[in-house]
Amino acid sequence: MRHGVTRAAGLVAVVLLGATAGQAEEAQHPWVVPSPRAGKETYFSNLGSGARIETPFLLKFGLSGMGLAPITRPQARTGHHHLLINRELPLDFSKPLPFNEQYVHFGKGQMETVLTLAPGDYELRLVLADDKHIPNFVYSKPMRITVTKKNADVDPASVSQPGVELMLPVAEAAAGKPLQLQFHASRLNVSHIALQEKGTGHFRLSALRDGAKPETLDFPGGQTEAWIKPPPGRYQLKLEFVDNLAPAKVLAAAAPQEVTVLPK
Incomplete structure (x- = not known):
């Protein structure tokens, strides 16, 4: 009987440990808020419909x-x-692409490709799909572009270098309004x-403000976008990309x- 109780206690401990890990994984910094935009979507972050480009071109x-x-x-x-x-x-979202x-x-x-x-x-369109390549109803609006020239003397590999970038659509936000990152x-x-x-790896953001302790916002769920509502003030934001097997290791x-x- 004692062995049965011990084994049951062990199973309960494992279940609780798993639940705690899951809760920690989903925990978000209090500044992080839901997107004010309805629904989920993919998009092109550095090119718009109607653009005229030369290739090779780095598309994000x-x-x-x-x-x-x-x-x-x-x-x-x-x-x-x-x-x-x-x-x-695709007409049938139940089949792999x-x-x-x-x-x-x-x-x-990956978050980019070099167009040639x-x-x-x-x-062009973006479609998100699961591990079996089956679309999950998350996609972009169609983007129509014109390629005016293909530069045969440019090595496509030279267009992109390893690194990360923080893009701020606005550099100033009104109090109480979410800020997109x-x-x-x-x-x-x-x-x-x-x-x-x-x-x-995954993204991690540090926010420094005079007279306040530094804040760290971690995005372990593979997020590439966030909306935040920090208190009024002037901030210095630093984006890092950390190793998923060793989160203390900064890759970029x-x-x-x-x-x-x-302020209000």
């Missing part, structure tokens, strides 16, 4: 309301990007930390940026 991906993860195994609230070139959205030159997969958790398209008109990683793979995948850091939250 954004994601709202979910996180990124490689295709190693299922992970809730995550997916990976797919670039559709001159293709409509095909593999060909018009459906480009980014199953490692020939001159002409193109329609967009994160980008070049030649680095983003993943939910729970997968514990070698060669991946962006130059600090300043943002002001106005």
Whole structure:
């Protein structure tokens, strides 16, 4: 009987430990708030419809309301990007996306690609899908662009360098209004930390304000965007990309940026 009780207690401890880890994983800094925009979506963060570009061109991906993860195994609230070139959205969202030159997969958790398209008109879309490449109803609006020239003398590999970037759509926010933060990683793979995948990382943000203790906002769910409501003040924000297997190890850091939250 004693062995049965001991074993049961051990199982309860394991269950409680798992629950605690899950709660910690989902815990968010009190500044983080839901996006004011309805729904989840993917988007192109550095190019808009109607643009005229030369290739090679570095195209960056954004994601709202979910996180990124490689295709190693299922992970809730995550997916990976797919670039559709001159293709409509799939008619059947229960089937995996095909593999060909018009459906480009980014199953490692990448946030960008280098376009090498020939001159002409193109329609581009982003679609997020799960580890089985099945779309999960998260996609972008179609973007129509024109490639005016392909520079054969430019090595596509030279267009992107490893690093991270913090993009602030505004440098000044009104009190009580959420501030959007967009994160980008070049030649680095983003993943939910729970997968514990070698060669991946996640974003971490430090916020410094005169007269206040530093704040650290961690995004272990593979998030590449956040909305925050910090108290009024002038802040220096520093974005880092940390190793998922060793979170104390910083793989890349962006130059600090300043943002002001106005008083009421």
